[in-house]
Amino acid sequence: MTLDVIVEILATVGMVFLLLILGLIFMGIARKVSARIHRRIGPPLYQPILDVIKLWSKIDPSSHGLTFDLGPLIALGGAITAALLLPIMGLKLLSFSGDFIVLMYLMELPALGIMLGAAASGNPFSAVGVYRGLILFTGAQLPYALAVMAVAAEYKTLSLTEIVALQQGSILNWGLFRNPFAALVIAIIGLALLDVQPFDIPSAPAEISMGPMVEYGGKHLALMLTAHGLEFVVFATMYSIVFLGGVGDPISFIVKTVFVALLAIFIMNVYPRWRIEQAFSYLWKYPAALALLGLVKAVMLGGAM
Amino acid sequence: MVSELLAIESLATIASAIVAKKSSKAAGIITLASSVSILAYLMTIGPRVLYDVVSLGAILPGNIVIGLTQVGWYFSFIVALVMLMASMFSLEYVKKPNATYWLLFNLTFLGAIGVTLSIDLVSFFLFWELMTWSSYLMVALGDTRAGLKYFLFSILGSISLLLAFALMWWLSGSTIIPKAFSIVATSSTAIRIPLIILLTIGFGVKAAMFPIHVWAPDAYPATPQPFAALFSGGLAKLGAYGLALLTMFISASKFMMFEDVVWGYVLAWLGAVTIIVGAVLAALQENVLKLIAYSSVSQMGYVVVGLALMTSLGMASALYQALNHALFGSLMFLIAGAVYLATGTLNFKDLGGIADKMPLTYTAALIAVLSSAGMPLTTGFNSKWMLFEALIIKNYYLLASAVFVGSVLGFLYNIKFVYGIFLGQRPKSLENVNEVGLLALIPMLTLAFLNLAFGILPGIPLQYINTALASLGIPGIEASLTGIYTNIGYWNVLYVSVGFVLAFGLAMVLFIAGGKLRRVSVLETYMSGFIPPENYVLRINYDFYQPLKFVFGRYLRLSVDRAYAWTTSLFVKVADIIRKPIYLGDAQAYVWYIIATIILFFLIFIGGGV
Numbered sequence: 001m002t003l004d005v006i007v008e009i010l011a012t013v014g015m016v017f018l019l020l021i022l023g024l025i026f027m028g029i030a031r032k033v034s035a036r037i038h039r040r041i042g043p044p045l046y047q048p049i050l051d052v053i054k055l056w057s058k059i060d061p062s063s064h065g066l067t068f069d070l071g072p073l074i075a076l077g078g079a080i081t082a083a084l085l086l087p088i089m090g091l092k093l094l095s096f097s098g099d100f101i102v103l104m105y106l107m108e109l110p111a112l113g114i115m116l117g118a119a120a121s122g123n124p125f126s127a128v129g130v131y132r133g134l135i136l137f138t139g140a141q142l143p144y145a146l147a148v149m150a151v152a153a154e155y156k157t158l159s160l161t162e163i164v165a166l167q168q169g170s171i172l173n174w175g176l177f178r179n180p181f182a183a184l185v186i187a188i189i190g191l192a193l194l195d196v197q198p199f200d201i202p203s204a205p206a207e208i209s210m211g212p213m214v215e216y217g218g219k220h221l222a223l224m225l226t227a228h229g230l231e232f233v234v235f236a237t238m239y240s241i242v243f244l245g246g247v248g249d250p251i252s253f254i255v256k257t258v259f260v261a262l263l264a265i266f267i268m269n270v271y272p273r274w275r276i277e278q279a280f281s282y283l284w285k286y287p288a289a290l291a292l293l294g295l296v297k298a299v300m301l302g303g304a305m
Numbered sequence: 306m307v308s309e310l311l312a313i314e315s316l317a318t319i320a321s322a323i324v325a326k327k328s329s330k331a332a333g334i335i336t337l338a339s340s341v342s343i344l345a346y347l348m349t350i351g352p353r354v355l356y357d358v359v360s361l362g363a364i365l366p367g368n369i370v371i372g373l374t375q376v377g378w379y380f381s382f383i384v385a386l387v388m389l390m391a392s393m394f395s396l397e398y399v400k401k402p403n404a405t406y407w408l409l410f411n412l413t414f415l416g417a418i419g420v421t422l423s424i425d426l427v428s429f430f431l432f433w434e435l436m437t438w439s440s441y442l443m444v445a446l447g448d449t450r451a452g453l454k455y456f457l458f459s460i461l462g463s464i465s466l467l468l469a470f471a472l473m474w475w476l477s478g479s480t481i482i483p484k485a486f487s488i489v490a491t492s493s494t495a496i497r498i499p500l501i502i503l504l505t506i507g508f509g510v511k512a513a514m515f516p517i518h519v520w521a522p523d524a525y526p527a528t529p530q531p532f533a534a535l536f537s538g539g540l541a542k543l544g545a546y547g548l549a550l551l552t553m554f555i556s557a558s559k560f561m562m563f564e565d566v567v568w569g570y571v572l573a574w575l576g577a578v579t580i581i582v583g584a585v586l587a588a589l590q591e592n593v594l595k596l597i598a599y600s601s602v603s604q605m606g607y608v609v610v611g612l613a614l615m616t617s618l619g620m621a622s623a624l625y626q627a628l629n630h631a632l633f634g635s636l637m638f639l640i641a642g643a644v645y646l647a648t649g650t651l652n653f654k655d656l657g658g659i660a661d662k663m664p665l666t667y668t669a670a671l672i673a674v675l676s677s678a679g680m681p682l683t684t685g686f687n688s689k690w691m692l693f694e695a696l697i698i699k700n701y702y703l704l705a706s707a708v709f710v711g712s713v714l715g716f717l718y719n720i721k722f723v724y725g726i727f728l729g730q731r732p733k734s735l736e737n738v739n740e741v742g743l744l745a746l747i748p749m750l751t752l753a754f755l756n757l758a759f760g761i762l763p764g765i766p767l768q769y770i771n772t773a774l775a776s777l778g779i780p781g782i783e784a785s786l787t788g789i790y791t792n793i794g795y796w797n798v799l800y801v802s803v804g805f806v807l808a809f810g811l812a813m814v815l816f817i818a819g820g821k822l823r824r825v826s827v828l829e830t831y832m833s834g835f836i837p838p839e840n841y842v843l844r845i846n847y848d849f850y851q852p853l854k855f856v857f858g859r860y861l862r863l864s865v866d867r868a869y870a871w872t873t874s875l876f877v878k879v880a881d882i883i884r885k886p887i888y889l890g891d892a893q894a895y896v897w898y899i900i901a902t903i904i905l906f907f908l909i910f911i912g913g914g915v
Contacts, residue, residue, distance in 0.1 A: 016808075056819050062829070063822040065727065067660060067671075073816060077809035084804045098799050099794030101693050105681050106742030112680070112716065119724040121873050122658070127729065127845045134717050135852050145709030147704035158697070158794035173443065219819030223812060265505075280856045293704055 008091070010082065015091055017261055019083050020275050022257075023229025024048040026236075029258070029266045036243070037269045047103075047228065052222045061218025064121045071117015072223035078109030079230040086237050087161050087248050099158040100242075105147065107193065107234060108137070117213030129211020133195075133202035136206055139280035140192040140199075143185050145157035146291035151175065151242060153298035164246030168273040175243035181294030182241040185287045187263065190235050192283065195228075196264055236260040307422055308371040309358040311344060314339050314418060318411035325404040332407040333396035339411075340392050341420065344385040352378040352772045356424050357455045370424040370481060375776035376553065377623060379769055380546040381421035383631045387538040388414045394639050395531040396746035398646060406720040410532055412439035413540070420543050424468045425480040434463060436543070439802055440528075440536060447527035455524040458517055462510030469503035471497070474676065485626050490558035501568055504551050512544025513602045514609050515579035516865045521602050522586070526594035530642030533594070535599040538635030539858045545627045549620065556615040557777040573704055576609030580711030582865075585857060587718035588850050591724065593644065593651040597637045600677065600718050603711065610708060611692050614699055617774055618791060619620035621782045622691035624770045625763075632759070633676040636752040637722070640670045643741040643749065644726055653721075658731030658827070662738040665746050667727045669753040674719040676756040679712055682761035682802050684766075687789065691782075694791045721849050729844040730827045761798050763789055771790045 028045035037043025063069055085103050087095040098106070115133055120124035154175070156164050167173045192199040203211045216224055240247050240256035247253035265267045274282065317339035317914045325332035356372025373381070392410070399406050416436025423429040445452025476496065477488035489500055506517065513521035519668040521541075555565055557746050583603025595718045604626070611623025639836035643666045645651050648659065660667040689712055696705035740746070759766055764786035771781030783790040785797035829839055837843060848854075854861060 016811075056815070058819040060823050061820050062825040064825060064827065065661065067817070069822070073809060073812045076815075077805055079800065080808035080811065081805040084808070085801070094800055094804050096795065097797035097799075097804075099796065101690055102681060102796055102801070103793065105679070105686065105690075109680065112678075112720075115720060116723070119720065120660070120728045121830065122728075122730045122843055123830040123832075124843055124845060125831070127724070127849075129635075129847070130720065131726070131850055132852070134720060135850065135856070137713050137716060138853075139856075141710050141713040142706065145706035146702075148709075149697070149705055150834065152697045152793070153700070154704055158694070193401035209831065209833065219816060222819070223816060276852045277856050280852075299702065301701070 004202065011303070012094075015088060016080055018082065019088075020080075020118075020226055020230055021049065023063055023226065023231070024052060024232045025137065025229075026232045026261050027229050028259075029227070029261060030268070033262065033265045034269050037266075048225065052225055055225070056219045058218040058224035059219060062215075063220075064215060066096050067120035068117050068215070069220070071114050071120070072220045072227065072261055074113025074116065075110035075227040076223050076230070078113055079227045079234060080108055081239075082106035082109070082234050083230060085160070086234065086241060087164060088237060089250055090248060092161065094246050095161055096159075100148065100151070100160060100163070101158060103160070103238065104144075104225055107231070107238070110192075110231055111137070114212050114224060115134075118215065123213035123215050124130045125208040125210075125214045126212050129202045129204075129214070132204075132208075132211065135276055136192055136199060136201055136279060139248060139283040140189050141282055143287035143291045144189045144193075145283070146288060146295055147182040147185040147189065150294035150298045153295060154179050154182070160241055164241055167245040171245070179294050179298055181290045181297060184200070185291040185294065187260075188287050189283075190260075191264060191267060193278070194232060194235055197268040198274050199275050200273055201279055203218070204273060217277075232264075233257060234259065310343055311371065311419055311422065312761070314411070314415045318408065318415055318509075320862055321411055322404050322408035322675065324549065325407040326402055329399050329407070330396065332404075333392065334412055335398070336392040336407060337389070337396065340389045340398040340414070344382070344389050347378065347382050347385055349513050352769055352776075354776075356407070364385070369428040371422055371428060372424045373422065373772060374424065374483075375769075375773045376546070376549065377421045377424075379773050380542055380549075380627070381418055382626055382769075383542050384414070384417045384421060384539040387631050388418075388533055388633045390639065390752055391531040391535045391538075392535070392633065393748045394642060394745050395529075397742045398529060398531050398642055406443075406529065406532075409439045409443045409446075410528065411771060413481065413532070413535065415844070417535075417539050417543060421423065421546060424482050425486055426474060426482060427480050429482065430463075430466060430470055433466065433543075436540060438464065440524075440540060442468070443529075443536075444524045444527045448523065448637070451523035451527040453519070455520040456519040461517070462507045465503040465510075466507035468498055469507060472500055472503075473856050479719040482550065483554075487558065489551065492553045494562065497562070498564055499627050501551070501564075505568075506548065506773065508544045508547030508551070509609075510544065511578075512541055512548060512605050513581055514544070514605070515575050516868075518583070518602045519866050519869065522595060522598040524655060525598035525601060525638075530594070530638050530645060533597075533644065534635035534638035534642075537598070537638060537851060538631040541601065541605055542631060545605065545623065547623065547626075548609065548612050552612045552615050552781060553620060553774070553777050557779050561615075565615070569615050570701075571637055571763075573610050573613035573701065574707075575713065575833075576606045576611075576613055577707040578705055579603065579606030579609060580708060581606075581714060584711050584714035584718060585853070585861075586771060588714065588721060589854060589861075590718075591653050591847065593641045593653065593656070593722070596718055596722055597634070597806050599702050599839060600637070600715075600722075601630070601634050603715065603718075604634060604677065606711065607689065607692055607708070610842060611688075611695065614695050614701070616695055617779050618691055618782050619695035620769045620779070621767065621774060622688050623694055624773065625691060625766055626725065628689035628759070629676065629688050629756075632752055632756050633673045636669060636673040636756070639745070639749050639752070640666060640673060640726075643745050646741050646745065647738045648735055653784060653849070654727040655732060655734065657729050657735075657739050657844050657846060659735055660727040660733070662731075663727075663740045665740060666749060666830060669749040670723055670727060672756050674723045676760065678715050678719040682757075682760050682798065684756050684763070687763040687796070687798070690796055691789060691791075694794055698792055715897045717850060717853070725846070725849065726819075730842070733840065761784055761802050806911060815914055 027048040032042040084094040090269035115130045322330035348871035350374040419432030428551040470866040473485040607626045608623045611619045643744045676685035679685040767784040788797040
């Protein structure tokens, strides 16, 4: 028994490192695909890994105090904890400790950590990024909550492992086909949660020079990039678990998460950035209406097809 | 035995008021001693039924019953805990001899603890009034207008309560709370509906429920901050206590009727609106106390929603949230008090960047803010999580979405609180700020510690909550020391916190292994090539959530306050229209009125004689 536990813990630790690297490779994919869309050649897939190593080994990184340092640490810690809750490839160490709502909150923890650290920097661009981010969160929350409620009404459970179990059998049991409205809405909300164009209002490189990240460099930025990549993977995995029938084996894990990531990358390269109030009114109109439709479908037709 | 507690507190009230004229310290120590003894007594005796029948002899006919019930114990513990922290903080805050402060502070506490220790309606109402009056005086001393507003709403609440209590006594023939409240749950529709509405208004005023919350954002900031901690942390909980009694007795009886369900649904929506309105307005305030006051309104909304569900999970989440708000809400007021002691201002535009100067206060503030925003591993998350699960189990999906939006709005004001006071650039005027004294730090750090401790060990409060629910025959919820389990989900805090600590440790190792840090000032920031001069303002100290005004613009013009003002002016206008043809301002007309009245009386007299 103890041996099993040790093996499982080792496997989990290995999984965490795998996910960290996968997150950076996702960013590499994003850069490569964007480059191809722009008709450039683009950097190799492993370029973000090199970037992170380079940033991490920079000497003399500047700091604005303890809270400033705490931001990237909370971000990475929160992202890893969120990753631990996901049942990936049969690993279930922490997935019986928290359900979907716990995961929702833990997925917001990295962003909050970065905002806290950024607020401590004293740069007005950071503060602008912080309030933009929080207002965007508020905008995203209504359709997000409605869509999560549709998922809860659809599956009658919030346990991620049970949600996976309910989607087994036919491909038509997948959440994507059972409740396409909720699936679409959460895909849109994912862009807002991950700070991806057209919702990259909090960082907006051309306006407020990366917003909360403006003061971060060196090893702070290395940790933050790692955390951001991991957030990307966590969201893609969560999406695959809830809507694409779970990620039971390595092949489905890679295929499904990369599929979700590619969708986000295509959208990111096609749509320009919104202003904050445009994004807000968009989110409270169409995605919210769609999510409401999904909720009505889930409540009216129950778990049935 | 329990009535002696009230005797001790009465004596402490008188003694502290007498010595406070000479020394504030002595008064504070007496207050502290009495609140420590009350809390120690409550903790040793534990939740149980224990009562004294007290004869009032010459003052009133009949007896009153003072004692503990399991539900009352839970709320008296909350009030006593907040009082202990607030009175210790007051020792640091009120240095000059101030008899008024200590008298009203103690009287308010006496009223509040008396309410929770009352088993009959008479003493409940008397203590309720004592608490209301003494807190009104405290508010009025700070801000007369806010006091008047509070007083008006309190009168509305008191009259509703008095009517409801009289009705309950008339129906049940008893003033004992369990009997009187059971009659609400078993009476017929015609009586039940007005009774429930009256009780909801009566308790809702104290709990600052939408739309009768408007007194709270003015009243809390008008009082000294340690008193405000007791006011929002303790007194507002008693509104929740009353609503909890009502909902628990209704759901415990098997006579759940259609109107109960409708009432529960309406009440839950009122709670959700309270959460959202309170949170949006809190985010838009420019004063620290106003922000906390609105956040208190918002946080009490979760209690109302939880109670209105009338399921054991919902009510458990409400009772848990009542404790949580006592922990972080009063902590936020104490932090504001500490900031005021140190800087002498509470406007966001004059504050900022004092985290380095007040590191311990800042630590407490950070924990309070995380808990208030409901971050996992703090106690604020546990009750919110339970509420979401309860809403989903009850199939209230739209309501759950509204509560979700409200909870994310909570991030806004919490980040503003910590950024506005502690982070960013420090104004020149705050260069000489120092950390507050030990007597102010101990309560703040204790409350912060409790926020973390109950966050990782939700089983401790839930054990008492289950006892309280079980005392009315309501099934408890499934919880271990570190985990909560429902039909549709689970939340094991221990494993997740171990996971988080390990993950955080990994990040820390990576961080420490990197290059050595160089500390830079706020002026050394990226400013697109612009070199800021010495006194350049580098922080957003006004109108922080300006785009929020933009997106909610149309709705922000609506105001409950103005709605009341409009109603008042309508009454004045109507009365004016009626008055004008009668009161002409002409002496002759009044003489004719008098003559007409005399003739009228004369005719009645003759008619009666015949």
